[in-house]
Amino acid sequence: xxxxxxxxxxxxxxxxxxxxxxxxxxxxxxxxxxxxxxxxxxxxxxxxxxxxxxxxxxxxxxxxxxxxxxxxxxxxxxxxxxxxxxxxxxxxxxxxxxxxxxxxxxxxxxxxxxxxxxxxxxxxxxxxxxxxxxxxxxxxxxxxxxxxxxxxxxxxxxxxxxxxxxxxxxxxxxxxxxxxxxxxxxxxxxxxxxxxxxxxxxxxxxxxxxxxxxxxxxxxxxxxxxxxxxxxxxxx
Amino acid sequence: xxxxxxxxxxxxxxxxxxxxxxxxxxxxxxxxxxxxxxxxxxxxxxxxxxxxxxxxxxxxxxxxxxxxxxxxxxxxxxxxxxxxxxxxxxxxxxxxxxxxxxxxxxxxxxxxxxxxxxxxxxxxxxxxxxxxxxxxxxxxxxxxxxxxxxxxxxxxxxxxxxxxxxxxxxxxxxxxxxxxxxxxxxxxxxxxxxxxxxxxxxxxxxxxxxxxxxxxxxxxxxxxxxxxxxxxxxx
Numbered sequence: 001x002x003x004x005x006x007x008x009x010x011x012x013x014x015x016x017x018x019x020x021x022x023x024x025x026x027x028x029x030x031x032x033x034x035x036x037x038x039x040x041x042x043x044x045x046x047x048x049x050x051x052x053x054x055x056x057x058x059x060x061x062x063x064x065x066x067x068x069x070x071x072x073x074x075x076x077x078x079x080x081x082x083x084x085x086x087x088x089x090x091x092x093x094x095x096x097x098x099x100x101x102x103x104x105x106x107x108x109x110x111x112x113x114x115x116x117x118x119x120x121x122x123x124x125x126x127x128x129x130x131x132x133x134x135x136x137x138x139x140x141x142x143x144x145x146x147x148x149x150x151x152x153x154x155x156x157x158x159x160x161x162x163x164x165x166x167x168x169x170x171x172x173x174x175x176x177x178x179x180x181x182x183x184x185x186x187x188x189x190x191x192x193x194x195x196x197x198x199x200x201x202x203x204x205x206x207x208x209x210x211x212x213x214x215x216x217x218x219x220x221x222x223x224x225x226x227x228x229x230x231x232x233x234x235x236x
Numbered sequence: 237x238x239x240x241x242x243x244x245x246x247x248x249x250x251x252x253x254x255x256x257x258x259x260x261x262x263x264x265x266x267x268x269x270x271x272x273x274x275x276x277x278x279x280x281x282x283x284x285x286x287x288x289x290x291x292x293x294x295x296x297x298x299x300x301x302x303x304x305x306x307x308x309x310x311x312x313x314x315x316x317x318x319x320x321x322x323x324x325x326x327x328x329x330x331x332x333x334x335x336x337x338x339x340x341x342x343x344x345x346x347x348x349x350x351x352x353x354x355x356x357x358x359x360x361x362x363x364x365x366x367x368x369x370x371x372x373x374x375x376x377x378x379x380x381x382x383x384x385x386x387x388x389x390x391x392x393x394x395x396x397x398x399x400x401x402x403x404x405x406x407x408x409x410x411x412x413x414x415x416x417x418x419x420x421x422x423x424x425x426x427x428x429x430x431x432x433x434x435x436x437x438x439x440x441x442x443x444x445x446x447x448x449x450x451x452x453x454x455x456x457x458x459x460x461x462x463x464x465x466x467x468x469x470x471x
Contacts, residue, residue, distance in 0.1 A: 069452060073413060074443050077427075081440065085435065186307055189311070199311065199315030200312065
């Protein structure tokens with residue numbers, strides 16, 4: 001038995017697991033900033049997208065078109081390598097953020113998720129029945145109150161499943177930030193691979209951690225769905 | 237800052253290199269989409285037949301691949317794929333060193349990712365076919381093959397086209413990750429060019445525009461196909 005435990009402890013996959021685990025906080029840090037920021041901005045962008053101001057709506061529509069039509073990798077490279085090569089950006093205050101791969105990653109992930117999120121929320125806002133808005137208006141709700149009490153709660157809970165999908169895609173997308181020398185889980189797994197020439201062991205360790213992270217995300221979204229859709233619960 | 241004059245065709249510019257790279261991106265996308273659809277059909281079949289082991293394997297495959305970053309899958313197949321192929325070859329008594337070329341690895345890796353998405357789309361559209369139709373086909377004495385080709389596939393194609401269009405866009409964008417394996421497609425080409433010319437902004441914007449063109453044009457193609465396949469149905 002002890003021999004067996006020892007052999008597990010000496011196995012590459014066990015050692016790698018803890019090495020990769022040390023990159024988990026960096027992955028989570030990326031998500032902790034870009035997801036809430038992306039959520040708020042996506043809501044604002046969705047409202048702008050459905051607004052009657054044509055210029056605003058058109059601008060946001062083309063922003064969404066460009067971001068959704070290009071790979072995230074291009075966006076990350078554009079921000080990390082592209083913007084860093086411009087002289088006046090290097091001399092401005094922006095350089096404090098852009099010289100750090102972490103902040104480049106956060107900016108790129110946020111820009112990306114805002115485009116997808118805004119499109120999801122737009123669907124939610126546009127699917128609200130007119131009668132609900134009319135009843136709000138007949139109760140004398142102002143524009144802001146209508147937004148806060150009727151439009152946003154209904155829209156958000158309606159699109160929770162698809163927004164949950166987007167959240168999982170974001171968890172997976174953090175792995176791309178490793179290509180800008182930022183050492184999160186994929187970056188560490190890549191480094192272990194280069195050192196030990198044992199690709200399967202290194203990447204399986206990282207894969208298990210990503211699966212776990214996504215499992216937590218799924219449970220979180222399920223909980224939100226349960227909490228904010230009381231009328232859909234089977235037994236209450 | 238910008239060196240767009242470097243994008244001319246010929247020896248002094250990168251235009252022709254980018255054209256070849258774009259074709260490479262398209263080639264990888266089409267090959268892996270095709271292989272992915274084939275894998276997806278097998279996966280769906282494994283999910284709908286009444287066999288626990290087959291269903292477990294299929295579910296395990298789609299859950300794991302969809303829960304793990306694409307980059308990780310590509311790394312795993314790029315660095316670990318050779319060992320697997322050589323292991324299989326050893327079983328058949330072939331002991332020499334085998335190296336898969338970058339295109340094969342890229343196609344297999346992207347196909348494995350793309351198949352998980354396609355399989356969900358195909359499964360949903362298979363389930364959308366009403367049971368009565370299958371029963372009617374069986375009552376007419378059609379065998380399994382003609383049921384598949386004359387009843388199931390035409391309807392699955394119609395139901396699945398919008399979803400398959402989405403999967404195609406995802407696959408097209410996922411090919412950019414293949415650049416880490418050294419295959420020269422748009423992303424890799426833009427990195428090479430910007431390293432030579434010291435102007436990353438130019439070539440990365442070029443790459444972005446090329447991807448945008450590819451996604452937009454193929455989006456149009458899928459729209460046309462959808463209209464074509466839903467003739468006679470009010471949409």
